[in-house]
Structures are given as structure tokens and as C-alpha cells.
Amino acid sequence: MNTLRIFNHHVHIKFVLLGVLHFLILVGSVFAAVNIRFITADGSVIADYPLMTVKAVAYAVIIVLCLSAMGLYRAQRENRYLALFVRVVVALVFGAVLAVVVYYVLPGLYLGRGIFGLSLLLSLIGIASAQLVFHATVDQKSAPWRVLLYGAGENATELLAFLRRRSDRSLFNLLGCVVIDDEPCKVDESLQCRLDLPLAEYARQRNIDEVVVAMDDRRRNFPADALIECRVSGINVVDMLTFYERQTGKVKTELLQPSWIIFSHGFRQSAVDNVLKRLLDLLASLVLLLVLWPFMVVAAVAIKLEDGLSAPVLFRQTRVGLNGREFPIYKFRSMRIDAEAMSGPQWASQNDPRVTRVGHVIRKLRIDELPQLWNVFIGDMSLVGPRPERPEFVEHLTTILPYYRVRECVKPGVTGWAQLGYPYGASDEDANGKLQLDLYYVKNRSLFLDLLILINTIEVVLFRKGSR
Numbered sequence: 001m002n003t004l005r006i007f008n009h010h011v012h013i014k015f016v017l018l019g020v021l022h023f024l025i026l027v028g029s030v031f032a033a034v035n036i037r038f039i040t041a042d043g044s045v046i047a048d049y050p051l052m053t054v055k056a057v058a059y060a061v062i063i064v065l066c067l068s069a070m071g072l073y074r075a076q077r078e079n080r081y082l083a084l085f086v087r088v089v090v091a092l093v094f095g096a097v098l099a100v101v102v103y104y105v106l107p108g109l110y111l112g113r114g115i116f117g118l119s120l121l122l123s124l125i126g127i128a129s130a131q132l133v134f135h136a137t138v139d140q141k142s143a144p145w146r147v148l149l150y151g152a153g154e155n156a157t158e159l160l161a162f163l164r165r166r167s168d169r170s171l172f173n174l175l176g177c178v179v180i181d182d183e184p185c186k187v188d189e190s191l192q193c194r195l196d197l198p199l200a201e202y203a204r205q206r207n208i209d210e211v212v213v214a215m216d217d218r219r220r221n222f223p224a225d226a227l228i229e230c231r232v233s234g235i236n237v238v239d240m241l242t243f244y245e246r247q248t249g250k251v252k253t254e255l256l257q258p259s260w261i262i263f264s265h266g267f268r269q270s271a272v273d274n275v276l277k278r279l280l281d282l283l284a285s286l287v288l289l290l291v292l293w294p295f296m297v298v299a300a301v302a303i304k305l306e307d308g309l310s311a312p313v314l315f316r317q318t319r320v321g322l323n324g325r326e327f328p329i330y331k332f333r334s335m336r337i338d339a340e341a342m343s344g345p346q347w348a349s350q351n352d353p354r355v356t357r358v359g360h361v362i363r364k365l366r367i368d369e370l371p372q373l374w375n376v377f378i379g380d381m382s383l384v385g386p387r388p389e390r391p392e393f394v395e396h397l398t399t400i401l402p403y404y405r406v407r408e409c410v411k412p413g414v415t416g417w418a419q420l421g422y423p424y425g426a427s428d429e430d431a432n433g434k435l436q437l438d439l440y441y442v443k444n445r446s447l448f449l450d451l452l453i454l455i456n457t458i459e460v461v462l463f464r465k466g467s468r
Contacts, residue, residue, distance in 0.1 A: 009444050
């Protein structure tokens with residue numbers, strides 16, 4: 001298997017291994033710094049190694065979390081080495097700041113200025129080198145997981161089109177597509193496979209790890225016996241929707257059938273998970289409101305200075321939440337007071353002329369979203385979930401996107417899986433793209449995935465991804 005399923009979320013093994021490698025490098029950097037810092041004239045080292053191990057592990061956990069926040073362990077990330085190196089540097093800077101905070105709260109973990117500084121320098125060298133090797137030898141090449149598509153028609157062609165990027169194909173090694181009798185062949189000739197042996201025998205001879213069923217019509221000539229033989233022989237068998245979901249972190253709506261939602265693993269809600277999620281929302285929203293109130297005061301003053309003392313600071317708008325219930329959402333006003341007086345409800349556009357000068361800044365920095373922490377605190381929203389839409393847009397999108405209402409089975413969020421993987425949505429096509437990510441979240445949601453999204457939201461804010 002080329003992925004691990006951690007609390008329902010698919011994590012690619014190569015990024016798990018990269019994270020483990022980074023962790024070991026970080027721990028090693030601390031011990032190397034200790035040996036350099038405390039080496040004596042006779043070559044011996046004076047250090048409390050058991051205590052230093054605890055400190056090194058704490059340091060490594062902090063930096064790995066910051067590396068994750070910069071998107072280094074996500075398949076949908078910038079692949080150029082220079083961009084990755086910049087993210088490593090930024091992660092170490094943020095890691096250093098976070099470590100100082102942790103050392104203030106837990107002084108027993110403090111490394112000392114000399115060891116801490118030297119550890120950061122060695123970490124930069126070690127992680128940058130590891131990233132260069134990973135980028136050259138693993139990230140740009142196909143994974144050893146060998147995949148065979150059973151089908152070479154329209155479905156196979158669409159699936160390959162969705163996985164056309166090099167970064168997508170690096171997650172598995174496609175051996176070909178089996179041409180089926182009575183099914184038009186649509187894939188490139190170089191990918192066509194015509195079986196001269198039973199499917200299971202063909203797969204065994206070519207060391208196939210997984211067969212993906214991509215037939216156009218599974219009601220005719222479905223090879224049940226052949227697929228069962230593959231399964232009992234240790235060869236994984238999945239349908240194309242499950243394969244696509246696992247590889248991309250999306251649910252492809254164009255290929256989606258109602259039976260897949262009904263019978264697939266996921267879309268479950270545990271009462272315990274709901275209680276824990278609510279407790280996390282309450283605690284986090286309260287802490288964030290207490291920490292971020294100075295930024296909120298500055299934003300309010302700036303809005304007043306630009307538009308006058310009589311101008312409203314907050315913007316109240318109706319959105320659709322859990323189970324279709326409407327609620328008022330609060331944001332700092334970033335557009336003119338009469339922004340929709342003539343046009344009516346509409347999505348924000350690139351360089352939208354309705355956005356004020358202060359609004360342009362607070363939208364880029366996501367400060368305009370901070371009042372939504374109150375929505376989280378009172379229970380209308382969650383920290384993590386699909387973004388809530390306006391009733392007018394929901395009514396329209398429901399008519400063109402059959403599964404749009406599925407996202408309403410969970411509370412909407414301030415941030416979400418779609419915000420990490422898709423830019424700002426301002427069209428029906430964008431809404432469909434975000435829906436694919438929202439459906440993945442609804443199907444696989446867990447506290448682990450929520451924490452992962454919260455950590456990676458730092459990258460979205462820092463690099464201004466998806467804001468207008």
C-alpha cells in the first residue's frame with residue numbers, strides 16, 4: 001500500500017518517511033550541537049544524555065509541526081526546490097519562535113542559547129540536504145506501488161486526465177490499462193494492455209500491487225471471479241473513486257454514484273467525536289479571541305479612519321450552516337457599504353473594485369475573518385469545516401451540483417480542507433472544485449484531520465493562498 005490510513009485520513013507513505021527522516025535529523029542536530037558545544041580538550045563530552053534526549057525530542061516535534069504547517073508533507077504543494085527551501089527556512093524561523101514560547105512555559109526543556117542556535121543551523125543544513133535528495137530521487141519519480149487499471153474506456157481516460165500532473169503520478173507507478181471486449185478503447189496506445197492470461201496470473205507475473213476497476217459499465221461482463229482471485233492472492237482491488245480519493249484527497253463528483261456514498265466507508269458521525277470537537281472549538285476560539293483582540297482593535301480603528309466614525313466596522317451576512325439552518329456570520333467590513341446595492345449577491349472577483357484599501361489588507365492577512373471566532377464560540381460554526389455559503393448561492397449550486405447538500409451534515413468552518421487545496425472560489429466550476437475537497441473532509445473527518453488542517457492553515461495565511 002502506498003498510503004497509510006490514519007484516523008480515516010489517507011497519508012502517503014513517502015511523506016510519512018520524509019517526516020520520520022526529518023525528525024531523526026532534528027534529534028541528531030541537537031546531539032551534534034551538544035557534542036560540539038561541550039567537547040573537552042581530551043575529546044570527551046560532558047552532557048546529561050537522558051535529559052538531552054527528552055529535550056531533543058521536544059525540539060524535533062516542534063520543528064516537524066512547523067515543517068508540516070509549511071506544507072512539506074502534502075502532495076498538493078510547490079515542487080520546485082527553491083520554493084521548498086524557502087519553506088524550510090520559514091518553518092525553522094517559526095519553529096524557533098514557537099520553541100522560545102515552549103521554553104518559557106516549560107523551562108525544563110530549554111536547550112541553552114549556544115546549543116539552540118547551533119541546532120537550528122545544523123537542522124537547516126541537514127533538512128535542506130535531505131529535501132534535495134528526496135526531491136531528486138523520490139519526489140520526481142514514480143512510487144514503487146504498481147497499479148493496473150481494469151478498463152481503457154471513458155472512465156479510465158477521465159481518471160488519467162484527473163491525475164495528469166507529474167506530482168500526481170509520482171504517488172504510484174501505472175503499468176497500463178486493460179482493454180476490455182465490447183468497451184471502446186480511449187486511452188493512449190502506450191498504456192493499452194491486452195490480456196493473454198487470466199487477470200490474476202497476469203498481475204502476479206508483473207508484480208502488480210493494485211487493480212483499479214475503471215470499467216465504463218460494470219453491469220456487463222464484470223470479472224467477479226477474476227477480481228476475487230486477485231484479492232485472495234494478495235493483490236489489492238479498489239474502484240476508481242476510492243483510488244482517486246486516496247491519491248488526491250478529493251472525491252471526484254463527475255464520477256460519483258449515489259451507491260458509493262451509501263456503501264463506502266466514512267460519512268459517519270460519532271457522538272464522542274462531536275463532543276470533543278465542540279470542546280476543542282470552545283477552548284480554541286476563547287484562546288484565540290483573547291490573544292488576537294489587539295489585531296481586531298487595530299482593524300476596527302483602521303476601518304473607522306478610512307470610512308468615517310459613523311461607518312460600520314462589522315459586516316453581518318446570512319449563511320447556511322449545519323442541516324441547512326441559516327445563521328448570521330460576522331466579518332470585519334472589507335468592502336464599500338453599498339457594495340451590493342446595485343448588483344445583488346455576487347462572488348468577490350480578482351482585484352474587486354468594491355474592496356476598500358483597508359479591506360484589501362485585512363483580506364490578504366485574513367484578519368477580516370477573525371470575528372467568526374465568535375460564531376465558533378456560540379456554536380454556529382466550527383474552527384474546521386466546509387466554508388458556509390450564502391442562501392442564494394446554495395440554492396443555485398444545489399441545482400447544478402447534485403451532492404452539494406451533503407456538506408451540510410457537518411458544521412461550517414473558519415478554515416477547511418478546501419481552503420488548503422483550492423484557491424478562492426468565484427464561479428460554478430470553482431464551487432465544484434471545492435465541493436470535491438469538502439466531500440473528502442465530510443467523509444473522512446476526525447480530530448486528527450482537523451488538527452492537520454489547522455496546522456496547515458498557517459501556510460495559507462502566510463503565503464496568502466486563496467485570498468481576494
